[in-house]
Amino acid sequence: MTGTITVPLWIAILLGALAALALLDRLLLPSVRWYVRRRVNRAVEELNVRLRLKIKPFKLTKRQVLIDRLIYDPEVLEAVDVRAEEEGMPRDTVMAEVRTYAREIVPAFNAYFYFRFGCWLSRRIAQLLYRVRLGYVDDTSLSRVPEDSCVVFVINHRSNMDYILVSYLAASRTALSYAVGEWARIWPLQTLLKAMGAYFVRRSSRNTLYRKVLERYVHMATEAGVVQAVFPEGGLSHDGLLLPPRLGLLSYMLKSFDPEGTRDLVFIPVGINYDRVIEDRSLILGTQPEVEPKSGWFVFGTTIKFLLHNVGLMLRRRWHRLGYAIVNFGEPVSMKEHLAKRGLDFRTLDREQLFSEVEVLGRGLMEEIGSVIPVAPVSLVATVFLRRSGEQLSELELKAEAHSLVCELERAGAHIYIPRTSQDYAITVGLRMLTLRHIVDEVDGLFAARSEEIPLLKYYSNSIAHFLETRPAATV
Numbered sequence: 001m002t003g004t005i006t007v008p009l010w011i012a013i014l015l016g017a018l019a020a021l022a023l024l025d026r027l028l029l030p031s032v033r034w035y036v037r038r039r040v041n042r043a044v045e046e047l048n049v050r051l052r053l054k055i056k057p058f059k060l061t062k063r064q065v066l067i068d069r070l071i072y073d074p075e076v077l078e079a080v081d082v083r084a085e086e087e088g089m090p091r092d093t094v095m096a097e098v099r100t101y102a103r104e105i106v107p108a109f110n111a112y113f114y115f116r117f118g119c120w121l122s123r124r125i126a127q128l129l130y131r132v133r134l135g136y137v138d139d140t141s142l143s144r145v146p147e148d149s150c151v152v153f154v155i156n157h158r159s160n161m162d163y164i165l166v167s168y169l170a171a172s173r174t175a176l177s178y179a180v181g182e183w184a185r186i187w188p189l190q191t192l193l194k195a196m197g198a199y200f201v202r203r204s205s206r207n208t209l210y211r212k213v214l215e216r217y218v219h220m221a222t223e224a225g226v227v228q229a230v231f232p233e234g235g236l237s238h239d240g241l242l243l244p245p246r247l248g249l250l251s252y253m254l255k256s257f258d259p260e261g262t263r264d265l266v267f268i269p270v271g272i273n274y275d276r277v278i279e280d281r282s283l284i285l286g287t288q289p290e291v292e293p294k295s296g297w298f299v300f301g302t303t304i305k306f307l308l309h310n311v312g313l314m315l316r317r318r319w320h321r322l323g324y325a326i327v328n329f330g331e332p333v334s335m336k337e338h339l340a341k342r343g344l345d346f347r348t349l350d351r352e353q354l355f356s357e358v359e360v361l362g363r364g365l366m367e368e369i370g371s372v373i374p375v376a377p378v379s380l381v382a383t384v385f386l387r388r389s390g391e392q393l394s395e396l397e398l399k400a401e402a403h404s405l406v407c408e409l410e411r412a413g414a415h416i417y418i419p420r421t422s423q424d425y426a427i428t429v430g431l432r433m434l435t436l437r438h439i440v441d442e443v444d445g446l447f448a449a450r451s452e453e454i455p456l457l458k459y460y461s462n463s464i465a466h467f468l469e470t471r472p473a474a475t476v
Helices: 009-050 063-071 074-087 091-105 111-129 139-143 161-170 189-195 208-223 248-254 280-287 296-315 335-342 351-372 377-387 395-411 423-436 451-462
Strands: 131-137 150-155 177-180 228-230 265-274 324-329 440-443 446-449
Touching: 063 091, 063 208, 074 091, 074 208, 091 208, 111 161, 111 189, 131 161, 150 161, 150 208, 150 351, 161 265, 161 324, 208 248, 248 351, 265 335, 265 351, 280 451, 377 395, 377 423, 377 446, 377 451, 395 423, 423 440, 423 446, 446 451
Parallel strands: 131 324, 150 228, 150 265, 177 228
Antiparallel strands: 265 324, 440 446
């Protein structure tokens, strides 16, 4: 009973480590969790005091709870039974597939991380790259949106910078939950975006079970009043023109909406424009079918080369920011008012009628988005060079043509961003950006666009083309 037992050193170390882990798990970790949770709850309470659109309890619910709610949603379970019967698969196998989809979709929102780190990082990146400006805001209409409404920002998609830019500018009003495409499902970006409240969407998926799981998550978030941000175009435009709306997410939000309920569903159109889109040259390659698609390594190498080039310019003090990035917020569109005017209730419509009505709404939202897209200096000057294609223009001729174009745009109702309230300065800024990028050459005081850069000029001009011609009809 009193004998000595000798054990190898590695076993002693292992036992000591296990004992230390047990001590941490039972005594220390609960205290740490309680401390962190208290800090987070206090931060959320402070944030909700100053935020115009509060953080809803749904976003603060534990992720596993939301995943379980989604997996055992009655409509999801019904879809599971249908899939198992049609495919002759064991029900447990189909449920495992649903669990995979649910974990992929449901975010892990962390309010402390979002506002203390995410918004700080968004602000730093945006201000490093651009002169960020909040252009037009319909404050009167925005102030009339009831605080308990489910607000959805609908945004034109110019660049992957859109996520960062809108999050930064909206941070004083609310926390946004983005619908993010498959491009972001890489580590560690995926983890960061989930912590910021983003949910992932397989836009090209035709799997009916996946679409049902996604639909029910969007329904849950919308019903709970979560503030969301979606890009109705569903992807980046390769030619700069507004794309027709893709209606999947909109239909998920609308099909169960109760126009007599206590919570309204409000869409706020947001227009974004840049003097320089970082991906512009890569995007316009998509409009040239004769160009072979580039490999992932080529894209990676090009990105690294671009970054190193700009770092080199910074070190030589020759680097300039990428011009202006401007965001406009338009007039909110209330679904209660929209349905009252049309005498509709989406819940009573069959599939074809629902899709038809959502398409009407989608077209209307795209028109509202188009109407608030800002006219940036580069898009203004690019349009002038396209109209006078092949000509050499003096600075005086260029400014005269640009002033005429400004008048035309104002008659069309466009919101033109004029830095320092000086049209001459705006034109100078746009011209300087194009000459620095060697899209436009100056010879003996005369300016002319390079013929090989015409597609790039069209890309920037197309961002405001809908103000100058008949807008194309939206398609599904």
